[in-house]
Amino acid sequence: MEANDTEAFQQALEQDGFTVQEGELAYFDLLRLLEEGVLPSAYGNNPTTKYVIYFVPPAPGYEVEEQMSEIASTLGVSGNTTPFWNLRPDEAVVFVGRTPPECRYFSYDNMLMRRTIGNERRWIFSNLVDTINNLVIKTEGTPDGASGDPFNQTTIIIITADRGIDQRIRDAAESAGYSNNTINTQVLPSVMLNMGLDNDSVTFASFIRPALFNDTQAGDDYINNTPATIFRITPNNTTELDPYDYPELRIRGTGQTEFELMDDLEELRVAILEKYNKSNATELPTSQGGPIGSDAIQRGINAVGPTNDECYLWTANQTIFSPTPPFFDTSEYYPFLRDPAITLGNDTDEFIIVYGVNHVAAGKATYSNFAIYGADVFNGVIAITNEDFNGSAEEYLPDNPNAKYLYVYKLSRNCSEDDQYCYEVPYGQGVHGIELDQPLFIGWRAYLENATKTGPAYSEIVYDRAIKFDPKS
Secondary structure (H helix, E strand, O other): OOHHHHHHHHHHHHHOOEEEEEOEEEEOOHHHHHHOOOOOOOOOOOOOOOOEEEEEOOOOOOOOOHHHHHHHHHOOOOOOOEOOEOOOOOOEEEEEEEOOOOEEEEEEEEEEEEEEEOOEEEEEEEEOOOOEEOOOOOOOOOHHHOOOOOOOOEEEEEEEOEHHHHHHHHHHHHHOOOOHHHEEEEEOOHHHOOOOOOOOOOEEEEEEEEEEEOOHHHHHHHHHOOOEEEEEEEEOOOOOOOEOOOOOOOOOOOOOOOHHHHHHHHHHHHHHHHHOOOEEEEEEOOEEOOOOHHHHHHHOOOOOOOOOOEEEEEOOOOOOOOOOOOOOOHHHHOHHHHOOOOOOOOOOOOEEEEEEEOOOOOOOOOEEEEEEEEOOOOOEEEEEEHHHOOOOOOOOOOOOHHHHHEEEEEEEOOOOOOOOOEEEOOOOOHHHOOOOOOOEEEEEEEEOEOOOOEOOOHHHOOOOEEEEEEEOO
């Protein structure tokens, strides 16, 4: 993308009767915002992935909320932009620029952050529709979403609720030299949204989620200086609305499951318990880690940022979700993550074993990870990805050929030098660690099944597991 192409695009939009305001992109560093006291939670940050968020200018004549300005300034972004924004039904937000460099996965996802239900303003944090991910995106390298090279390619992504506005933006882009087969639309289904600019209107946020860059430096460069522009596009004159219907979703599930590995997983479980039989073992429950987006939106509950491209699991006895005010207090609204109340001390004989099916090796995901979180502020401090799993189960199942489809990892405060598959959980580092007495939980992610170009079906994967070991009295 050349700068003059973007300028030509902006000029074409202005000539067609739009006001065009430029926003910014930045790494949405949730741990930093928590550490600085700007937010009360890290909202289940993914330690594997640094998410980039759109900072969007307010509508003409409007100002940014004080708290949103504080978020922006803390992250080094202009105070006249906001990470959470509302939109008239005839407006659009547009990304024009380059996709991430080569990585295992990326997506562009639009979220419903807040909405008013009755007289209460609730924090929803839920996806609306499917992502635009590396398997479906339209770019110069993947025209009209054809297979090809989607990485470091020019693309345009239009977020709007209106067909007419979408078409006018496409026409302006083509007149500026962009090909229509590189333009994507993320539909805002206004039928389920109270769009507008007043205090009761819904609030959105848009994220780019790149994971596991082939070249770490190139990835860091993209995160810190994203080669793209964000526009807020507002028609100068009232237009007749032609709202989009709710878009058709990609279907999860292939009918192929991981359940043929259940016997092998049980054999692995027994081997783990036998290896550490001198310790007390507490097998932690695993459940689905949050509602799907449409469920959360309909019930008016907090979904903790799901996406249709993944499955979430966590160590919890249940998944009961309560309505939440702005910037929810996780300790109040997610008490079940403390049941059983698990902490991790610094005794050599106190540790957690995380194990399960390697969903990537089994063909159900493009990448997966697990992370350890503080249960009070949802701060994820470390994540182990499937790239670290290879060979980890063979020690326990040396004669089982299916061990290559399984993994075992140890979380401890004190890893021995000969324990290759062990990670030392930090403490005494504020929100970048988990204190010895801080309640914690394990969370898992499995992203993007190639066959369906969306997340794997919960009904087709074997749930990951964890066991807490403590010294016997």
